[in-house]
Amino acid sequence: MSKNKPFFWPIQKNLATKPTVFAKNKEKTCLECKLHLHCNSPKMEATGKGKKGILIIAEAPGAEEDARGLQLVGAPGKLLRKELARHKINLDLDCIKINAISCCPPKNRKPKPLEVEACRARVWSVIRKHKPKLILLLGNTAIESFLGHRWKKDLGGIIRWRGWCIPDQDVQAWVCPTYHPSFLLHPTTNEVAHVLFRKDLKAAIRCLKKPFPKRGNDLELVRVLRKQTSITSYLQRMINNPPKFMAFDYETTGLKPQAKGQRIVSISFCIDPKKAVAFLYHKRYRKLIATLLHNRRIKKIASNIKFEMVWTKDKIGCDVRGCFWDTMLYAHCVDNRRGITSLKFQTYVQFGVVDYASEVAPYLVGINERDGNSLNRIMELTKNKEGARLLLQYNALDSLYEFWLAFKQMDNKGRYNKLCK
Numbered sequence: 001m002s003k004n005k006p007f008f009w010p011i012q013k014n015l016a017t018k019p020t021v022f023a024k025n026k027e028k029t030c031l032e033c034k035l036h037l038h039c040n041s042p043k044m045e046a047t048g049k050g051k052k053g054i055l056i057i058a059e060a061p062g063a064e065e066d067a068r069g070l071q072l073v074g075a076p077g078k079l080l081r082k083e084l085a086r087h088k089i090n091l092d093l094d095c096i097k098i099n100a101i102s103c104c105p106p107k108n109r110k111p112k113p114l115e116v117e118a119c120r121a122r123v124w125s126v127i128r129k130h131k132p133k134l135i136l137l138l139g140n141t142a143i144e145s146f147l148g149h150r151w152k153k154d155l156g157g158i159i160r161w162r163g164w165c166i167p168d169q170d171v172q173a174w175v176c177p178t179y180h181p182s183f184l185l186h187p188t189t190n191e192v193a194h195v196l197f198r199k200d201l202k203a204a205i206r207c208l209k210k211p212f213p214k215r216g217n218d219l220e221l222v223r224v225l226r227k228q229t230s231i232t233s234y235l236q237r238m239i240n241n242p243p244k245f246m247a248f249d250y251e252t253t254g255l256k257p258q259a260k261g262q263r264i265v266s267i268s269f270c271i272d273p274k275k276a277v278a279f280l281y282h283k284r285y286r287k288l289i290a291t292l293l294h295n296r297r298i299k300k301i302a303s304n305i306k307f308e309m310v311w312t313k314d315k316i317g318c319d320v321r322g323c324f325w326d327t328m329l330y331a332h333c334v335d336n337r338r339g340i341t342s343l344k345f346q347t348y349v350q351f352g353v354v355d356y357a358s359e360v361a362p363y364l365v366g367i368n369e370r371d372g373n374s375l376n377r378i379m380e381l382t383k384n385k386e387g388a389r390l391l392l393q394y395n396a397l398d399s400l401y402e403f404w405l406a407f408k409q410m411d412n413k414g415r416y417n418k419l420c421k
Contacts, residue, residue: 033118035103041069043102046126050096052089052208053133055173056080057123057142058099059180060111066104071097076181080138083181083198087205098126100145116144132173134207137161139180146175150354152361160339163200167213167352174212176204218353222396224389225279234277235288239295243271245324246292247301247403250281250311251378251395254366257314259373264315265382266392270399273407278396280382290318299324301406303343303398325406347401350408360394 036042044061047070056072064074072080072091081091089095101111101119123145127135137143140157148155150170161177168175178200184193225231238246247270254262267289268278279285292298293312302308305326312320331341339345347353363381366374381387 028114028117028120030118033101033103033115035101035105035115038106039104040066041104043122044069044071044099045102046096046098046130047071048091048096049093050130050132052094053131054089054095054136054208055127055130055132055134056091056095056097056136056138057146058097058138059141059182060099060101060108061104062108062182063104071099075185079181079184083201086198087202089205096126096130096132098123100141111141113144116141116148120145120149127171127173132171133212134204135168135171135173135175136201136204137175137177139183142180143177147354151348152355152358154339156339160337162196163203164349165203165207166349168354169215169352170354172212172214174204174207174210176200176207178204213352215351218356218397218400219393221274221276221400222393223275223277224392224396225277228284231279231285232288234279235285235292238269238271239288239291242292242295242298245299245301245403245406246271247276247399247406248293248308249302249395249398249402250308251364251391252311253375253378255307255372255374257311259375261375262373264311265378266395268392268395268399270396270403273400273403276396276400276403278392278399280388280392286316290316293320294318296321298322301325301327301402303346303402303405304328325410327402327405327409330406330409343398343401343405346405350405351401353401356397357394359390363391 030036030043039061041061044065048056058072058076061071062074062076065071065077071077077091084091084095091097099119100123101115102122103115103119105111105115135146137146143158143161144155158177158179162179164175164177166175179193179197181197183189184197225234249268250264251266252262252264256262264281266278267281268276270276293300293316300320300323303326305320305323309320309323312318327343327346328341331346340349344357347356360381363377366372366376368374378391381391
């Protein structure tokens, strides 16, 4: 990697995850929701001209919106209109407006999960029809509508998601969650929330001027090695010509290596932003792997690198030297909100890949989740070629995204050129 060239992000179509199912919700319908039977403007259609390619997803129609059949015309809408005007954005001309649920709930109560599910198809049909450049998610209900069916576990709320400008690869648009204006009008809300709301809105509007980072099939950047000769040759080449940076990742039978029966199942390496390699671990490769990991001149990258260090010491028999960048630790240092430091979360908010683990994830959970020494079901994946392939692809993507994330984090601090000298 030349110090005179900028870091290269692969521009390809992203198929590392399953394609999103756009808006056909077969489980919940208006007949089950029944809100349309008790409001003045049932099934309110999207409004606005959308000249600047902005889609705003709010929560639900209030009493004034229900009476007029228009979104965001009450006090929260007026506040949003005022803040958008600061950036020369007209809410009616430049934006498309829709609510996460299209019918007014009784007494303006919070929408129920069933209601959000029943209306999700309408929201996604608007996304598919208008193909916005920027999607503003206002509040928890909008996040649930947009992400709830794609983010399989621990979705969380607006505290976790606000402030990110996400290049969502499924919708090919910038996705920017922030507070709902009604929250800002609540008498108990302090001035900090107003400041953060304006900051989030400013960052979101800036995205309109940024090129969207389209990528494609990240699996094309992944190589699975099966033959012993190929694995040995790959490791020997790195030993003979040590890379400057190396992300590495283990998939193991559990969290702690000391318990009986625990083992490293697979290992992946990434030394290049356009290629990651993974293979099933065997003790015959231990000396070669130990030589690489013990070389302090190779700058090691991982997410929660302490995990790899402990497993390396216990199962491979050497210390990891040259530990250089922990993406999880860095994410925590710059933003101490809960639930934002994991590789999966950072991969989505930074690169727009919402899910690349769902096929493998159930096998990585301990049989007894309360016991840190519990074995998981990962060995079931290795019993056939298809399962092993899924595991190794997932393992390799972990290293690939760790490599990308580390360099993006370095770039954000302006350190990349200095580090590459």
